[in-house]
Amino acid sequence: MQQHIVTSYEEELNHLTAEVARMGGLAEAQVADAVNAFARRDVALAAAIVERDQRLDALELEIERAAIRLIALRQPMAVDLRRTVAAMKIASNLERCGDLAKNIAKRSLVLAETDPAGPVTRSIERMGKLVSSRLKDVLDAYTSSELAGATAVWTRDDEVDEHYESLFRELLTYMMGDPRTITPGAHLLFVAKNLERIGDHATNIAEIVHYEITGEELAAAARPKTDALTRAETP
């Protein structure tokens, strides 16, 4: 694409994208660290994650301000407008990912005291690695404006959902079998649910990246969507 005639405008847009990429890197690290802190019951790492979450909040605010300023002062059109709006929306999705990672870290602190890492933890860790890699893929697609990368993340959303469902059933069995496992079981369920939600945010980001690049929405109806609730209704 050609450069803008006004250089400072070009710079502001590039700065916005760079900030989102930076925030993406940070969110990606928070999620990956949260999965590790959880899997290893690493209290120090978990505490560090909780501490670092403020940086994501601050970055989101900064990106939002920069985007609003750009809209007010430059009146971006077409691809520039989509890019600006995408930056804002992605930042808000990343902020949510950060919150969920922080929540996993907090639960890891509790679990470290009550529940030694077992097979369910291994399974959640695998799910966490999957979610982390999806977040990484979609952010790579964003920074390189790679449409195929975004679409690939979007179409593979089911993998995470299926993983979560099987964990849900497994944990339910444990909790029914032994009420003493309910407290750690509930925490583990929330950790898995948080990871599933991070996966949803990665999917959202894939949709935003697709819109930014093409100007078209990815049709939500086109993707088969099944979860525990819909399955429960249809035996």
Added chain:
Amino acid sequence: MAAAQDLPEGTPLPHDAQLRPPAVAAHTPVANAGVKIRCDKVSAYYGDKQALHDITLDIPDRAVTAFIGPSGCGKSTFLRCINRMNDTIPGARVTGRIEIDGQDVNDRSVDPVVLRSRVGMVFQKPNPFPKSIFENVAYGPRIHGLAAGKAELEGIVEASLKKAGLWGEVSDRLHQSGSSLSGGQQQRLVIARAIAVQPRVILMDEPCSALDPIATARIEELIDELRRQYCIVIVTHSMAQAARVSQRTAFFHLGELVEEGSTEEIFTNPRETRTQDYITGRFG
């Protein structure tokens, strides 16, 4: 009205039946307004230089269509083809077909003077006649014989000034000179003058470029009101204005129509790279 200036007062005008839509259609309210102006392979030349290349475009009724593009892209030339203003330029030649309500504007039976009363035009610089506010608006209806008597003429003047959103500001000084008004008021006076002769189409060539933001907002509000009744075509250099006031946008470049579509589509997701480069300020 540009045409009115060419005519001495009281000149009888030929009946404009050719430009009237069929009697049935004229008073049938159209819910989904159709095509008002149909342009087919319109080319324009100034001497040997071709200024427009095969423009094919439908312009809807009761909507605002914006023409955008860099200077010299042909958008004003094309606008002037619609009411045959190019006839007045020596060496200018137009080919192709332009129909308003199905009537070919270049047909021999069409009187350009009548055409121009049906296709009003508003220019960049407000151009009130050196007459009173009242006379500026009354002039057209009077010479076109639209009013039976003094009372009816006064009614037309009042209604036109009201439609142009100027009545409240000038009702107590109708006999002051039109040029005593501010730039924005003069522009609304010119629009009232255009409306007074019951046009089908209103063409606007950069109507706000000489106005401050408040006067511009008033004109834009007026354009939005008028589009309920008229087919409006506006040429503007302001992307933001095109985005604000129009429903359709056509992008011209080097005498070609590059892209035409709904304004929303053009400004969020244009199909052509040239359109995108222009509206985002990337033109090389």
